[in-house]
């Protein structure tokens with residue numbers, strides 16, 4: 360299957376999660392394309408799509424939401440898997456889900472939704488971002504668990520390899 364893996368990421372942490380997902384799906388024999396959400400004009404050329412996004416201030420990244428707005432029907436017409444990455448620290452906080460993740464998942468009919476812990480490097484943040492991060496008491500560090508990511512990606516790849524149900 361031709362699979363698009365597209366990830367919205369300001370500081371690269373979520374992009375690297377997307378790279379890990381893409382690697383696993385490609386190793387399972389699928390033809391994987393990595394394209395930034397802003398550069399995805401349409402998804403017609405793909406059999407399935409993995410959408411990934413970092414979370415900022417309780418919402419999925421704008422680039423991901425814009426892509427879903429532009430391509431809602433086309434996304435809903437093919438298998439879509441959604442992951443988001445944001446919570447930092449041990450235990451990962453905030454524990455609450457982004458406000459819009461359920462809506463986005465429903466709009467595209469996501470087959471599965473996963474959350475992965477994120478990475479926060481204060482030196483990469485602008486002033487406004489630093490203030491926001493201080494407000495939510497987010498802990499600095501890399502809390503991404505690539506084993507967990509690869510397990511999920513393996514499940515996605517297997518799901519895509521399953522024969523389509525016959526229409527009788």
Ligand SMILES: Cc1cc2nc3c(=O)[nH]c(=O)nc-3n(C[C@H](O)[C@H](O)[C@H](O)COP(=O)(O)O)c2cc1C
Pocket residue numbers: 367368369370371372373374413414415416417418444445446447452453476477478479480484487488489491492495497
């Ligand atoms: C300004 C700012 C706001 C954030 N707000 C949230 C939030 O509301 N919920 C959350 O789970 N993570 C939040 N995070 C944590 C990020 O989602 C996390 O650091 C993520 O790994 C960043 O991904 P990126 O490197 O792809 O930008 C925030 C980070 C920043 C910089």
